[in-house]
Amino acid sequence: METLLILIDSSPFMVLFKDRQGRWIWMNQSFIKEMDLPPREEILGKHTQDLLPEPKDLCREDREVVARGEPLLGLLRKVTLPSGRKRWHLTDKIPIKTPGSGAAGVAVFIRDVTEQREAQRKLERLNRVLEAVLDVNQLMVREKLGRNHLLNEICGILVKGQCYESVWIILLDPQTGYLLDVFSLTETKAEIKRCLSPQFVSHLTTDSKDGFSAIKYEDLLRKGWQLPKRYTGKVLISSRLEHGKKTYGAICASLPRNAELEKKKRTFF
Secondary structure (H helix, E strand, O other): OHHHHHHHHOOOOEEEEEEOOOEEEEEOHHHHHHOOOOOHHHHOOOEHHHHOOOOHHHHHHHHHHHHHOOOEEEEEEEEEOOOOOEEEEEEEEEEEEOOOOOEEEEEEEEEEOHHHHHHHHHHHHHHHHHHHHHHHHHHHHHOOOOHHHHHHHHHHHHHHOOOOOEEEEEEEOOOOOOEEEEEEOOOOHHHHHHHOOHHHHHHHHHHOHHHEEEEEHHHHHHOOOOOOHHHOOEEEEEEEEEEOOEEEEEEEEEEEOOOOOOHHHHHHO
């Protein structure tokens, strides 16, 4: 038994043993390190609710495993560690059985799958954008109701397809730079026009490097640009609408600040 515990203690997987009452009776070093916990001697005999946030579901699952004597496998959840870090864990819970007395406790085996989960989410986001690009291309081919209907439909595709939280299109006179019209599914024309100071329009149409821009809400406020408070914590991305070396406006979209703007996603935008 001691040799087995030594092997488990050096495993890269997180392992925790609990008794029938949910007390922690042993855990390996990977569990202690990855969960940002104090040394083993300080947490032996503790309960999950003593050390981990959001323990209700965890304790319910433990009771179910003990009562039924059957494992719960492949439990995927986003967890908050005591340090406040957010991670994705894939967990298996297996009853610890002893002869003639049912389940004596629960063995918990945990794998951190945060990187794999984030890679999957990036691929899903990229696929949504690619599908939207295809939908927009099809719309432009078959659209017969005119420019205004086309641009409103494009805004709708990009928002309803969950590519971006909000999208708006600005049209300018290519000769004078005068504002002609604005389109959006999520904002009114009045709201957008309030944001369009001359400096803002200049940034979107001439100042931004290679026609693309990504700027945080707080930076916009410092420049004196007015955006609704719902953009707090967001990043506004924009791209010039150009043809024949003339600028006809810009398309803008908002993203959560933590959303990574991969090269392919930027290209599609």
